[in-house]
Amino acid sequence: MVDKELGDKIPEFGGKEAGGQGVDVTNLSAFTSGTGRRTAGEVFAIIMVAVIIVGGAEAWIRLADIPHYVLPTPSATIVALFTDFRFIGPHLVHTLIELFSGYVIGASIGLILAAVITQFPFAEKIIAPYILMLVTTPMLALVPLLILQFGFGYAPRIIAVALASGPMVMINAATGFRRVDLAKIALARSFGATTFQIFLKIRVPMALPMIIVGLMIGAIFGLLTAVGAEMVGGGFGLGNRLTTFSAQLQMPQFFATILILAILGILIYVFFFLVGKKFASWES
């Protein structure tokens, strides 16, 4: 009667982790731990850098008399953001719909696969190289093919987002689930915990910091892929706006769209940073 959870391992302590041999290319715990609280002086310096860069760009473009269809001034970009938002806003909604649907599908599958696959070391070893291939191949390359199959609607973009974010979530979550702390599992077993209880109350909490990192990277890759897919084909979405505006030399609108994408990316980061702070701060 070998214990089904503890197996027959030699008891080890001292925080030593019996990690697996799967793929482990990402350990970006720095994302959730952050750089700590900033002082007022540091915040001031950060703002000053922005002021100098934006102000410098404004002055340089005006002084050098660069035409606005080559490079618009920051002020023209801001003005375009507000005056022409009605031309951009609906496309933002399209992009968000693609990102959200694709991400929910991809991340769910990635999470479930990570949880299941790490329970079977043999299966994990077999699947690991294929997952690595999915992670490293840019899913954008598949978009023309997807468009051929699914047309110019949401479908190819949602699939591309799911394909880009899913493996990212999976590979990080799997790293988390692989963190086996024999002592903690033994603790739960000593109280008679079932396999499911050990999964829920030991493995999931231990994996959570890495899961959150995976969800963040997956979301950012999803945004990247959504915009890229929109640039490849179809008549809507922020990526499509980028190609259209640049083709029409509407550079203030082009940069306004980029500004929106940058804000979107930062919002994703901040969201997961706060989630990590709330649920994974015990680790730092």
Place this chain on the structure above:
Amino acid sequence: MQAKTAAGPKLVVEGATKYYDTKSGPLHALDNTALQVQDGEFACVVGPSGCGKTTLLWSIAGLHSLTSGSVRLDGDEVTGPHPQIGMVFQEANLLPWRNLRANIEFPFEIRRVPPDRARIDHLLQEVGLGGFDEKFPRELSGGMQQRAAIVRALSFDPSVLLMDEPFGALDAFTRDEMNLLVEKIWLETQKTIVFITHNITEAVFLSDNVYVMSARPGRIAKVFPIPFERPRTLDLLATKEVFDLVNEIKAEIESSPSPAIAPPAELTA
């Protein structure tokens, strides 16, 4: 209150033999180990590191299967985790994502029974952790963490407490403090305690009997009864009797043969 039926020993380990399967072949960790602990006894097991002390304890706790031999508690064979056995691990082993209260209520959560709040509060007061409910393990000192781990193990009132080098990572002063606390708890609760340590002085201070294990493959080589009166004080540690006893036990450990190589043919059992 558990019914104490037979008048026999509380805990009996017989012929306990354990091989681990490792990449470099079978590892003979325990060799035909026998141990009898009476009800209410404080038993310490000492031995060189890597001699199979933890393996023995995990086997008693039902966390490990033996290659051969048996463990019986109150006459019944232990085949898995047992509700009458509480375990205190090395380095406290608190769950870092839970606060103190949630850590101590963890066993109740696993067993799906409401936590015994009155008992837990009483124990927390006794070990001096009253008012620390909301603190997370990282906010507690090593000694406090280990005290919390003891409360967790006692919270569901097991009759046997297994302690695996619980104070090995603590400094000498905290260790003395913890030893006094453990004796006090033992005197009050009358638990049967099996305590593993590589610190002979600690073993002599705490136990009724010191069981010396030989180097791997481990077996109980000798038993030293400790005659000193209870409750014991730290002054006792400065006496000649303790000094001589500690040296005698040390000599016994050092005289044990060096680790043997496991014969793979014996694996079938």
